Amino acid sequence: MRRVLINKPGSHDVLKLVTEADPRPAAGQVLVRVRAAGVNFADCIVRMGYYQAARGLYPMTPGFEFAGTVEARGEGVSEPELGASVFGITRFGGYSSHVVAEPWQVWPCPEGWDAAECAAFPAVAFTAHYGLFHAARVAAGESLLVHSAAGGVGTALLQLAAIAGCRSLAVVGSAHKIRLCRELGAWDVIDRSTVELWGEADRLVPEGFDVVFDSGGVETLREGYRRLAQGGRLVTYGFAEMFPRGKDVSLPGLALSYLRMPRFNPLELTAANRGVIGFNVVHLFGKRDMASKAMAELLGWIREKRIRKTPVARYPIDAVIEAHRALESGQTVGKLVLMM
Numbered sequence: 001m002r003r004v005l006i007n008k009p010g011s012h013d014v015l016k017l018v019t020e021a022d023p024r025p026a027a028g029q030v031l032v033r034v035r036a037a038g039v040n041f042a043d044c045i046v047r048m049g050y051y052q053a054a055r056g057l058y059p060m061t062p063g064f065e066f067a068g069t070v071e072a073r074g075e076g077v078s079e080p081e082l083g084a085s086v087f088g089i090t091r092f093g094g095y096s097s098h099v100v101a102e103p104w105q106v107w108p109c110p111e112g113w114d115a116a117e118c119a120a121f122p123a124v125a126f127t128a129h130y131g132l133f134h135a136a137r138v139a140a141g142e143s144l145l146v147h148s149a150a151g152g153v154g155t156a157l158l159q160l161a162a163i164a165g166c167r168s169l170a171v172v173g174s175a176h177k178i179r180l181c182r183e184l185g186a187w188d189v190i191d192r193s194t195v196e197l198w199g200e201a202d203r204l205v206p207e208g209f210d211v212v213f214d215s216g217g218v219e220t221l222r223e224g225y226r227r228l229a230q231g232g233r234l235v236t237y238g239f240a241e242m243f244p245r246g247k248d249v250s251l252p253g254l255a256l257s258y259l260r261m262p263r264f265n266p267l268e269l270t271a272a273n274r275g276v277i278g279f280n281v282v283h284l285f286g287k288r289d290m291a292s293k294a295m296a297e298l299l300g301w302i303r304e305k306r307i308r309k310t311p312v313a314r315y316p317i318d319a320v321i322e323a324h325r326a327l328e329s330g331q332t333v334g335k336l337v338l339m340m
């Protein structure tokens with residue numbers, strides 16, 4: 001098999017492609033021959049060495065999601081069928097031509113979706129599903145502000161929010177991202193490269209938001225909190241802004257971002273009737289019932305054509321460095337996948 005190996009975290013050159021013997025599934029496992037693996041912003045943070053859940057795991061292979069065909073089954077496994085097209089989740093190890101997983105980690109590919117489209121789906125879909133329905137517990141009619149709305153998680157949030165009957169105001173960093181947000185159901189879009197974000201948000205939604213989804217994590221948290229309506233929730237789930245776009249991260253830069261991070265006072269939260277909620281789905285890996293229930297709902301919405309495919313940029317596995325560079329540029333829309 002071929003896989004991307006990070007011996008020690010660092011810049012892009014730590015992403016090495018290695019060839020090894022194919023793994024075998026143990027009892028209770030399946031072996032998936034991977035055709036495509038999803039790339040997430042979190043993988044870049046893993047590569048840099050700042051992803052908490054990856055500490056102590058190097059040398060390691062990044063990647064949370066994959067799609068391919070079932071090549072072998074360990075003892076005691078009767079499903080899925082050999083040769084079945086499946087996609088799945090893994091807690092690291094996805095950037096590989098072969099992934100060993102337990103059957104609960106994989107699902108049949110939806111009809112009409114190719115391997116790249118399937119590999120691009122589960123991580124962001126689970127994140128958006130958890131964020132909307134478990135963390136924020138949105139209700140129909142609520143108004144949302146969604147930052148980085150044209151990215152992987154952002155596009156999933158827009159689609160699932162529309163299914164939930166919510167009205168999303170999308171925020172993007174460049175003009176070429178606007179159209180996709182509208183197509184995915186955003187009520188309106190703010191391009192913060194051309195207008196002042198908060199002035200425009202106040203103009204469009206003067207009554208404030210029920211929920212703000214924030215994956216930038218530094219500049220936008222304080223102002224987002226201020227724009228919450230009564231009973232509003234600020235959902236924080238990422239810190240992309242801590243990393244300089246297209247440049248290597250520096251420790252002093254990270255420390256400065258940490259110091260600039262807002263602190264929320266319980267007295268003030270109570271007086272203002274607002275909440276701040278954080279989550280990371282990586283810590284939910286292994287909660288099989290939760291994963292099965294969420295995916296059953298998501299696959300149902302795909303069948304009903306209420307979830308559509310978002311754009312997927314395909315990179316050969318040998319171009320993994322280019323894929324990371326592209327994601328870190330902040331200019332991509334939809335998802336990126338590595339083709340095996």
Ligand SMILES: NC(=O)c1ccc[n+]([C@@H]2O[C@H](COP(=O)([O-])OP(=O)(O)OC[C@H]3O[C@@H](n4cnc5c(N)ncnc54)[C@H](OP(=O)(O)O)[C@@H]3O)[C@@H](O)[C@H]2O)c1
Nearest residue numbers: 040041148151152153172173215237238240243280281330
């Ligand atoms: N907590 C969880 O469970 C969980 C799960 C998955 C992902 N996440 C987080 O969700 C966020 C989105 O992840 P994703 O994989 O879907 O990525 P993505 O949204 O496809 O790409 C990242 C986007 O973030 C914005 N951005 C802001 N600062 C940036 C920076 N310094 N460098 C690059 N981009 C920057 C850019 O959009 P604009 O310029 O348009 O804003 C960029 O397109 C990340 O922060 C990730 O860590 C959290």
